[in-house]
Ligand SMILES: Nc1nc2c(c(=O)[nH]1)N[C@H]1C(S)=C(S)[C@@H](COP(=O)(O)OP(=O)(O)OC[C@H]3O[C@@H](n4cnc5c(N)ncnc54)[C@H](O)[C@@H]3O)O[C@H]1N2
């Protein structure tokens with residue numbers, strides 16, 4: 001992908017870039033993990049239950065199990081009296097026969113004895129004789145409906161039913177359901193390993209005080225956190241000075257050890273920006289410029305089979321590049337089908353400058369405000385790509401398409417919510 005004087009001639013739209021990226025992603029291997037550890041992950045296979053859920057009809061209340069027909073004529077003035085012939089706690093099974101005129105004292109969760117079809121809770125039962133257990137006589141002042149206070153066998157699922165389908169994201173409640181279906185372990189795609197390299201001779205780590213001309217590496221830690229938040233396993237390969245051989249060595253190592261490699265910096269037009277040329281030489285470049293602001297300098301390619309992202313060095317550009325391309329790629333590798341963050345509409349509190357050209361992803365914060373509790377979006381005062389504080393305090397990016405012009409205060413704009421996970425209905 002050689003280019004002449006104007007590398008921007010290679011710019012492609014965001015949607016096209018994302019299509020190219022996602023087209024290259026393959027899922028990671030499947031492994032079995034404890035069901036509770038699968039929360040937040042999509043299942044890699046359909047999961048069936050081996051038994052009916054619930055496995056037997058059981059009581060939803062502490063009370064008396066009986067034949068509903070026996071109480072048909074019960075009223076306050078003419079109560080029906082039954083003989084208590086047994087007692088049943090959860091985990092215990094009453095094996096005896098229960099005839100008409102008889103009842104069994106039953107606890108919540110205990111199996112309803114064969115032939116009985118209703119449970120009446122303690123609160124509305126009067127004990128006439130005895131302590132309420134076997135040998136007692138109890139009185140009912142109202143009829144009971146057949147099925148009352150009984151949780152039927154198979155209410156949730158039948159043996160052999162799929163209780164959770166491949167691709168469904170496990171929730172904490174879902175982890176319980178999987179256990180109920182007999183699965184202590186379930187198959188999910190392994191967390192992708194994301195290798196991270198910060199490129200730039202000017203970079204020192206957070207523990208050092210930068211000398212004149214140096215700055216601290218902010219993209220390394222920010223990308224590590226972003227990878228972890230996306231469910232990937234971040235691996236930091238360090239800061240590489242602008243030395244082609246050193247970068248090449250690190251990139252090769254990361255590509256052989258990881259599922260995806262992400263660098264920041266060294267991607268643009270400067271004298272020391274090697275990334276695109278290096279990937280071209282070592283593998284294949286699929287694009288090297290996207291029509292976005294910030295973060296247009298984004299190289300995407302393959303090193304053998306390993307996807308490579310060379311993000312812009314400017315911290316806001318690296319963040320936007322991660323959000324728009326790397327995060328969806330990681331999610332696809334994990335088997336997620338919801339790949340895009342939610343986009344919603346909000347009213348701009350101020351005018352927003354925008355020249356036709358690259359699509360803008362402007363740092364902003366959306367909130368409910370005003371008497372009508374409408375969504376209002378306040379853009380950060382400066383959109384300088386070197387600043388991170390507004391991404392930290394903000395929660396969204398205002399999306400202005402390539403051909404959009406100036407936005408006036410009060411206009412409705414689309415905002416991408418990076419504080420909310422993919423698939424959330426807002
Ligand atoms: N002649 C041109 N110059 C530039 C263009 C252009 O089109 N023509 N585009 C500008 C834009 S827009 C961007 S974005 C940057 C992209 O630059 P690179 O991705 O090559 O990144 P660097 O040049 O290495 O660094 C840019 C900037 O970011 C700082 N940086 C880099 N890495 C880190 C890090 N890990 N932590 C904190 N800060 C970092 C670096 O010091 C630079 O200030 O190119 C423009 N130039």
Ligand code: MOO
Pocket residue numbers: 292293294295296297312314316317318385
């Ligand atoms: O593409 Mo650059 O990140 O706008 O500053």
